[in-house]
Amino acid sequence: MSEAIGGSTASVRSRKRRRSALPGFGLTLGVSLTVLCLIVLVPLSAVALKAAGLGLRGFIAAGFSARALAAYRLSFGAALIAAGVNGVFGLITAWALVRYPIPGKSIINAVVDLPFALPTAVAGIALASLYSANGWIGALAAPLGLKIAYTPLGVVVALTFIGLPFV
Incomplete structure (x- = not known):
């Protein structure tokens, strides 16, 4: 009888999903990282590509x-x-x-x-x-x-x- 009770509670626990302390964390993190990439990393990479296209001499000339x-x-x-x-x-x-x-x-x-x-x-x-x-x-x-x-x-x-x- 104790096995039947133990087995039923184990099956109830396996069916029950654990609730996260931060609901929607995965979706929120994904949206935040996407916006961060669009606002920060895309313009920063454009500046880096422009600087790389100048070459070392052009980069130093622009810096000085x-x-x-x-x-x-x-x-x-x-x-x-x-x-x-x-x-x-x-x-x-x-x-x-x-x-x-x-x-x-x-x-x-x-x-x-x-x-x-x-x-x-x-x-x-x-x-x-x-x-x-x-x-x-x-x-x-x-x-x-x-x-x-x-x-x-x-x-x-x-x-x-x-x-x-x-x-």
Whole structure:
């Protein structure tokens, strides 16, 4: 009798499918990987094929062209300046927020953490509109002859804004 009971429960268990903790995981993973391939890997492979078609000399010539060198100079120079500014002001801000009872401490903390809450593209659009000639800050800087948006100074401001919470 015990064999009959044991045999019946085994057959019930074999007929019963185990439910996954993540339903639809296989289908979701397949769709996600397909979209990833289409959005990332296809354009990346097109760039790699174009670079391979240039040959080694063409690739080196493109990497050391005047336009590429200007892009390197702007990128590394702006990153170096923004890192220095963030290092100094981030350390001062962090020290003051941790050590001293400051009025409006939670507001300052929220402003420092703002780049974490905003997607980078939204932050870039917001900074461009604020610092453009008809933006709030750009309108104050225009009479002084300062153009901030779409200049290397604007790149430094954007990198400083994005990098401050990481200090």
